[in-house]
Amino acid sequence: EAGVTQFPSHSVIEKGQTVTLRCDPISGHDNLYWYRRVMGKEIKFLLHFVKESKQDESGMPNNRFLAERTGGTYSTLKVQPAELEDSGVYFCASSQDWKGGEQYFGPGTRLTVT
């Protein structure tokens, strides 16, 4: 069974540019989460999809961040325009059923904004 995959693994962009991160969850997992770790800080929740619906987006930092999950499969996280403080590692996780709570994480996308 393929795990959670994320693309790209690393992205370097200039301030003001746009970047789109992609996450492919484990097949059949309805729950998809985005998290972010800014350097030296803890991993923080951004948002949670159940299928194609946003269940909880309380962690989204501002309206420069837009997440979508069309068709309830893969998800994209767009940052537009990117700022220096957006640099960090963006993790995606998925789970089949919330009971038990186990989330399976992807390897992350390291975003560097210069």
Next chain:
Amino acid sequence: AQSVTQLGSHVSVSEGALVLLRCNYSSSVPPYLFWYVQYPNQGLQLLLKYTSAATLVKGINGFEAEFKKSETSFHLTKPSAHMSDAAEYFCAVSGAPMDTGRRALTFGSGTRLQVQP
């Protein structure tokens, strides 16, 4: 609201020594608790989880953790460290199923474990 505190951002032990990584949590509802590990250049991998069953939880790679409600702690231990245990470890909490609020994980700041030969 939930929060997690991991004492010690860096812990160094000798190979064969006891590993003890500390985690204290705060939760307004019965918590689900997790330990994740991140090896270099990899994603987070679940070590073990507590979901209101047995308070002593055994995980992969010889790790275990004990849920102590009175101390609001969920410390991670391993009797004998191996070089391959060198990684960053994260404690996390989420709400239990009856909590219809956020289901996301709240993480501690992580503890980097070094194992000396």
